[in-house]
Amino acid sequence: MWPDERIARFVNEHFLPARVHPRETPDTFKQYGERYNAQWTPIVLELDSEGVEHFRIEGFLPADDFLAQLMLGWARVAFDAGEWAEAERRYREIVDRLPNTEAAAEALYWAGVAPYKASGNPASLKATGEAFSKRYQNSPWAKKASVWR
């Protein structure tokens, strides 16, 4: 997954990347494994500039799914910072660019939540609930959004 050009570009553009290895850097692996409760490999954490975890990916994924998960985490960092417009933009980019990944349904859900958080207007929730009646109908996110229709 890491050799994928799209993933490398995305990571280099948005993150300072660091790696810990259970055998080659055992002390660092133990230190940060305990700090972030990471008990397995591979685990990828997305941290904000203060070192606070916002998203984690556990286990191997094919490139498209992995990139979509990385993008979900990147959107989550904006969401958790209350940057609603930026969060919505990041979530919608997942739906547009990687619509066939499992992450896309989750992104569609949160892309509806972000503008609601910004405005308090439930129209985006209703629109999202209706969007789920046309796509990703079998995803758990469609069930969660069904209450908005």
Next chain:
Amino acid sequence: MPIKFRQDVDHVLKDAKRQQKAVLLDFNAAPM
């Protein structure tokens, strides 16, 4: 374009704070 993973996590976190950048921390057992 390879990803420029660093192993000095302490320094990466300090740099992230100074640069206001997010950090991607990879726990990985694959050969480095």
